[in-house]
Amino acid sequence: MAILYHHPLCPHSRFIRLVGTEMGLEPELVEERSWERRQDFMLLNPAGTTPVLIEGDGAVVPGATIIAEYLDETRGAALGDRRLMPADASERVEVRRLVDWFNGKFFDEVSGYLVTEKIYRRFMPTDAGGGPPDMNAIRAARTNVRHHLKYIGYLSATRNWLAGDRMTTADLAAAAHMSCVDYLGDVPWTEDENAKLWYARVKSRPAFRALLADRIPGMAPSAHYADLDF
Missing domain, CATH: 3.40.30.10 (Glutaredoxin)
Incomplete structure (x- = not known):
């Protein structure tokens, strides 16, 4: 196994x-x-x-x-x-570009900051960087997520899924990062309806159930986190 x-x-x-x-x-x-x-x-x-x-x-x-x-x-x-990767080489390039965008750029500008400051530092010893969150980092991430949300909204409005006609690893990478930010209540969903509708589609898939059941001790998720009709 x-x-x-x-x-x-x-x-x-x-x-x-x-x-x-x-x-x-x-x-x-x-x-x-x-x-x-x-x-x-x-x-x-x-x-x-x-x-x-x-x-x-x-x-x-x-x-x-x-x-x-x-x-x-x-x-x-x-x-x-x-299959989560297209057969066409040029379509695979776009999927890989977006996977890199969310696993790299989005993480560096949004999810990495928020998860580290609001979750990890609560459990880390002081000599390893634990302690109160850096509010400047949190504010920067909250500002940055708005730009990424608009980009997701743009992609989902012009394509069936983020990278093209069908769901790929690009959608799963984006949804994974957004789910962490959503757990913490830091996604301004009211600012982009297209992004919200896209996330609702991914969030409703059976593969998402285990993620929606995750809980961090001492920190409950946002009220709508596990709600499929949010």
């Missing part, structure tokens, strides 16, 4: 949980607090970040984008029309 080292509010981990479930992969989930920098975990992924997938044969696959590509290469062809 495959094992996925993850954190419930790590957006990159959530991305792989969505991809895996859409592909029929149900790994054993092992929560990893990456800031603890456990030696055994660092041996699996010297970068010290989640997620890390361990296949049943012991193969180690570290990093969200690498895992998503690996899962497509090893399991994608069997999915037929449900």
